[in-house]
Amino acid sequence: MKHLELFAGIGGFRRAIDLIGKDLCIPIECVGYSEIDSKAVQTYQACYSPKDDERAIGDIVAFTAKKSNIRSLPNFDILTGGFPCQTFSMMGKQAGFGEERGQMFFRIMDILNVKKPKYALLENVKNLVNHDGGNTFKRIVAELEGLGYSVYYDVFDTADFHLPQKRNRIVIFATRAQSKKKPLKDFSAKNVINLFEQDYKKLSVLHYKNVCGVLSxxxxxxxxxxxxxxxxxxxxxxxxxxxxxxxxxxxxxxxxxxxxxxxxxxxxxxxxxxxxxxxxxxxxxxxxxxxxxxxxxxxxxTPEEAFMLQGFPSDFALKGRQKGVADGALYKQAGNAVSVNTIYAVLYFLIKNNYMEV
Structure with missing residues (x-):
């Protein structure tokens, strides 16, 4: 399964997909990643050691400004991204698509429109569903459906996946490989949690009973x-x-x-x-x-504990620090990250139920 990770941060989607590949014996290849924060890139590269042929996209706005750049990307099966959420968050001004960060969703669409991968898996704040009276989310769904994707979504709490952190996020799954024999009717947080609960102890994800398992x-x-x-x-x-x-x-x-x-x-x-x-x-x-x-x-x-609360190994923070990334930047990276276990659980549910071809 070939993967393109956008708005990569410290690679929450990549970590989840890599672990899925290990646990389910699926060959995984990351063909490229985008991230504009230079400190996050340092941590990302220290933790994943990208291969020479892996595309470091950098600024996605500049990259997608030319269709030739998008066409030059290797083909891939799944696009992932936790696109910037501040503009939709209850904590911010909720400017939505009216702010530059809110426009980042359309840069995802630029790539989907050209490369047309089978799947896209996106993450954002819970408030995205209600922003502008629901109109913002309706637009997102309509844009994806306009490219031939069937769209499914629900709100997931990190604490439900054995990471002791309350963190509600919407996860959106878009698929062009909708099976007529097995339509995806049961995509929900409840069903994803139930399957993960059965199997998590035998999987490669980190898990903790409560925050005491994280604190040094x-x-x-x-x-x-x-x-x-x-x-x-x-x-x-x-x-x-x-x-x-x-x-x-x-x-x-x-x-x-x-x-x-x-x-x-x-x-x-x-x-x-x-x-x-x-x-x-x-x-x-x-x-x-x-x-x-x-x-x-x-x-x-500590930064190590913050990384662990998001499902990353503590040495990911250490590797970033060894590359000269200061604590302030590491805290920012942890706070901006997607929770590894949440993404893993969603992918695990989709693959185990044959909603994704691998």
Whole structure:
């Protein structure tokens, strides 16, 4: 199965497809990848060691501006991409297609229109379905159907696939290989979860019971919060902004691309050392006031732990760091990544039920 990965980041789709290939004995070849963030490219290349004939597309806007560039790509079976989501997110201005990042979906369409692979697998924020009263998503479906694809989708939570992180994302599967003998009628998060639940322990995906399986008991002192900043990060906010800021979440909050900026504990993930060392058995949040909590040793996630919460091996962060990628960039890469187990589970369901030819 030949694969083109767009908006690759640190290769969440590639990691999932590589593991599928290993587990189901399917020959896998990545023919190319696009990524504009130079630091993400450094991590990607350090982790996957792309072959010389693999196309490094770089800026997808510049690449797709010439159809000859698209035609020069090797043929491939599946296109994947977590296209930029900020413009559709509840956290942003929701400018949608009216912003340059929102136009990136049409660069996917440029490639699909020329190469016409059998499959496309795309990921975005949950709010994509509701953006602009549903009109944005209707346009996306209509564009894909206009090229002859049948389109299926649902919202998936990373926490349902044995990665302890709450992260709701829409996954869209588009296929030109619709079988009349076996039409795809049962594509849903529920059915994907049920199959994954049966088999995950014998598969190559990383999996954890809860966040304690990810947290290291000893980390560098630089990851601990200073006495000055702890009261601010633990605060529930001011009159203009109120939200419950709790630490020691047994299932982590959604990782964000800006977690390196260290938001309050209502948005980012922080853990007390006693919670970590006791594997979650001691949780002072239940008994202490915010003032008392602020006197404890509390730290943020390390980049390695952030990568693990997305289903990547911890050494992926280490490999990026060895190439000179700083922690701030690694946090951004983890926050922007697709969750490996979610994508793996979707592909596993499609392949095991013969909805994808491999």
């Amino acid at each position: 008991k000893k980390v560098d002192a630089k990851y601990f919060l200073s006495e000055r900043i702890k009261p601010t990060l633990l605060s529930n906010g001011s009159a203009g902004f109120k939200s419950k800021s709790d630490i020691n979440q047994i299932v982590a909050r959604p990782l964000t691309a800006t977690m390196h900026k260290m938001h309050r504990a209502c948005q980012d993930n922080y853990y007390s050392q006693d919670f970590i060392e006791s594997n979650g058995k001691i949780n002072p949040v239940k008994t202490m006031s915010k003032d008392e909590l602020a006197k404890l040793q509390i730290r943020k996630l």
